[in-house]
Amino acid sequence: MTSIGIHDLTVSTAHHVIDLAELAEAGGVDPAKFRVGLGQDRMSVPAADEDIVTMGAAAALPLLERHGTEGIRTVLFATESGVDQSKSAGLFVHELLGLPRTMRVVEFKQACYAATAALQSALGIVARNPGERVLVIASDVARYELDSPGEPTQGAGAVAMLVTADPALLAIEPVSGVAARDVDDFWRPNDSTTAVVDGRLSLTAYLGALTTAWDDFAARGGVEVAEIDRFCFHQPFTKMARKALKGLAQHTGADLKDSLQEETFPYNRELGNTYTASLYSGLASLLDHDDTLAGKRIGLFSYGSGAVGEFFTGIVQPGYQSLRRRDAVEAELDGRVPLTLAEYRELHSAEHPSDTDWETPRVTQGPFRFTGIRRQARQYEVRQ
Numbered sequence: 001m002t003s004i005g006i007h008d009l010t011v012s013t014a015h016h017v018i019d020l021a022e023l024a025e026a027g028g029v030d031p032a033k034f035r036v037g038l039g040q041d042r043m044s045v046p047a048a049d050e051d052i053v054t055m056g057a058a059a060a061l062p063l064l065e066r067h068g069t070e071g072i073r074t075v076l077f078a079t080e081s082g083v084d085q086s087k088s089a090g091l092f093v094h095e096l097l098g099l100p101r102t103m104r105v106v107e108f109k110q111a112c113y114a115a116t117a118a119l120q121s122a123l124g125i126v127a128r129n130p131g132e133r134v135l136v137i138a139s140d141v142a143r144y145e146l147d148s149p150g151e152p153t154q155g156a157g158a159v160a161m162l163v164t165a166d167p168a169l170l171a172i173e174p175v176s177g178v179a180a181r182d183v184d185d186f187w188r189p190n191d192s193t194t195a196v197v198d199g200r201l202s203l204t205a206y207l208g209a210l211t212t213a214w215d216d217f218a219a220r221g222g223v224e225v226a227e228i229d230r231f232c233f234h235q236p237f238t239k240m241a242r243k244a245l246k247g248l249a250q251h252t253g254a255d256l257k258d259s260l261q262e263e264t265f266p267y268n269r270e271l272g273n274t275y276t277a278s279l280y281s282g283l284a285s286l287l288d289h290d291d292t293l294a295g296k297r298i299g300l301f302s303y304g305s306g307a308v309g310e311f312f313t314g315i316v317q318p319g320y321q322s323l324r325r326r327d328a329v330e331a332e333l334d335g336r337v338p339l340t341l342a343e344y345r346e347l348h349s350a351e352h353p354s355d356t357d358w359e360t361p362r363v364t365q366g367p368f369r370f371t372g373i374r375r376q377a378r379q380y381e382v383r384q
């Protein structure tokens with residue numbers, strides 16, 4: 001059987017940025033707590049005329065420009081900050097990207113884990129139809145209450161992946177370890193735009209899901225821990241990946257000190273938590289910053305509060321360096337427009353009625369805009 005996996009992946013983010021040193025100083029917190037204690041430098045914040053749809057479409061556009069649309073019959077959109085209770089955000093993206101009408105489009109939800117569920121589904125679709133390619137998009141805006149402990153772990157961003165047979169980046173191996181348990185560590189009620197979180201419980205639930213998923217991975221014939229060259233973890237904040245590696249080392253008795261790549265951190269330190277996209281922006285960061293990965297095995301752990309986890313592995317393909325987009329990602333990160341804290345707080349507190357017509361101000365310069373609400377339906381435009 002041919003290998004199946006991630007053929008290419010791209011990262012995109014929001015228009016604005018907040019420097020966490022400023023947020024710390026304004027709150028009377030030592031900036032080192034965010035920079036060192038959480039491992040975060042900045043966080044992306046969406047402008048009024050962007051959302052998970054515009055970020056997701058902007059992430060997918062360069063993939064389609066590079067690889068075309070032929071063979072794509074499925075769009076899987078993963079998010080936990082969905083813009084509608086019924087309609088998939090993927091349908092807006094499908095229209096914005098001008099994808100063919102003959103298409104399967106659906107949204108996946110299970111907190112930050114949903115992109116991995118989408119990826120696993122994509123692998124299954126390609127296994128049945130090796131000529132098909134699946135577009136997986138993970139896009140999220142992480143929002144907590146102002147002045148809460150979660151506030152410095154907000155963020156925004158999207159990753160798009162093309163899943164194919166004979167992938168050029170990462171061939172996903174068949175064994176996965178999974179974990180599920182009903183835990184109230186983090187959730188977002190239907191009438192709330194911010195997450196409710198029990199921070200301490202979320203840390204132990206994450207680490208518990210990791211060891212359960214690892215044990216399942218091992219029981220199902222997964223490789224030995226020593227055969228994994230690098231680890232890439234879901235990163236609500238990058239320090240969490242260090243805690244995860246330490247937890248896995250304690251659980252397996254292995255010395256994993258050299259296996260965590262600092263290279264999984266650069267994008268995530270800048271983006272903040274991107275929920276469903278976080279694990280895969282960490283993977284993009286690793287592939288973009290390490291030249292020595294060809295033939296190496298990466299262990300990936302995906303966590304989604306509530307709580308589920310999945311541990312799986314992939315082999316980096318020879319020539320992966322030729323697909324990298326580090327310059328483009330860095331240019332987008334550097335080009336973000338800083339907000340003052342007063343502007344950020346006003347944007348955070350803005351009301352978004354869905355039962356009256358309104359138009360967003362024209363702020364962003366990206367390829368797609370959220371233009372407002374008309375007859376209770378969200379409206380988007382492609383920049384001409």
Ligand code: HMG
Nearest residue numbers: 030032033036037111112149150153199202203236304305
């Ligand atoms: P907190 O209470 O503000 O912070 O909340 P803390 O007191 O625990 O300090 C954080 C770290 O900073 C500690 O390091 C301190 O020692 C250190 P640790 O001991 O943990 O290694 N520190 C300092 N370091 C250097 N200089 C200093 C200094 N002061 C303190 N001066 C918490 C932290 C993460 C709980 C909070 O931000 C929060 O609630 N965040 C949201 C929840 C979250 O991100 N949970 C992560 C696991 S759950 C998950 O990943 C799922 C999620 O992505 C969503 C989903 O799946 O749907 C969230």
